Amino acid sequence: MRMRFALLLIVGGLITAARAAAGEPVRVTDFGDNPGNLEMWTYSPDRAPDHAPLVVVLHGCTQQATSLAPGGFDELADELGFHLLYPRQKTENNPIGCFNWAGEYGDPANLIRGEGENQSVASMVEWMIASRSIDRDRVFVIGFSAGGGFTAVLLATWPDLFAAGAIDAGVPYRCATDQQSAFDCMNLATHPDRKKSPRAWGDLVRGAYRQWEGPWPRVMIMHGTADTTVQPDAADELVEQWTDVHGLGLEPDQMDEVAGHHRARFLAHGDVAVERWRIEGMGHAFPIGPDDPDHGCGQPAAYFEDRDLCGAYRAIEFFGLVGGGDPGDGGGADAGAGGDDGGVGASGSGDGGGGCRVAGPAGESSYVLALALLAAAMSVARRRRATRSTLPAPVRGSSGTSS
16 A cells, blocks of 8 residues: 555656646736737746747637647647747737737737737747847747738738748738628638739738848748638638749649648748648648657647648748758658649638637537627727727827736
């Protein structure tokens, strides 16, 4: 009996030690200018080296700061030695917790460099660089759904801050600037009038920071072929936007297949500038799975689908943080130049514009309800603003405290 009790103590101690070693996300309440009124959460591995990379992870609607952690980000940070930054949206800013990639109640401030939520995230990044010995040249961002849409905002408005980004189930920068156009941009297959030429999409990005003369961030785009919440046409438009920004055509230089999913790569000066993943059969979700024997990751959770592909690992690989490879290395694709991206697959089931995936029709209906609630809440907010139109406009605080 004593032996069994002692064994339990030892095992319990090992579990506690493992949990302590893994660490937990920590909230930072005072990180500088925060006009977007966002929360800041961070995760740092115990043995992060000096001048380590930083990866910013943006959640979808209805999610928490670390809702994408089940995708395997924390474990990859422990393994590869990079820091994580998890910004979190507040319901005061958006009734269902979406990052405001289309502006806020018709106010486009969040889309303008140095204003709103993009400034809040930039302040968080600068805080991390100053306090965690971050390599300024290796700052990256990845987002799902509404977080993916806002990833496009950050890449366009802060090309001097982010070296690369990954957009999962997102939309192009400035596809929308109000509520109705936001819904249209999530359904581009049924609203083709919202589509633009590659040059027009690229001009929107170039107009976000007109003084910028340096290199634009590299971009990885992932989208499920069965996503009916943000239809796969959005990924096609994203490819057009970012290939144009990089001065590239729409013909991929490399194509291959990984775990049954199609990858197309567009090269600039021998490096991968834009990478497109078509995740076969996936709805509105983030891909997890065994991938290959060395790269499996992810845990079953809301808005994650096992597609035999570790989306987190593939993004980190694209960022150049795996195996000491150079960022943007064009090697590794089996197919040579030429060919066609193949478009997008047929639509199937899916759910909302960022948030917790619920399998099957129940998930779809839950997000339709969430969108209806969002529309109603935004309508109420507009009416309230109209009744206050004779009052002085409030000034959003610039205090760094996020409560």
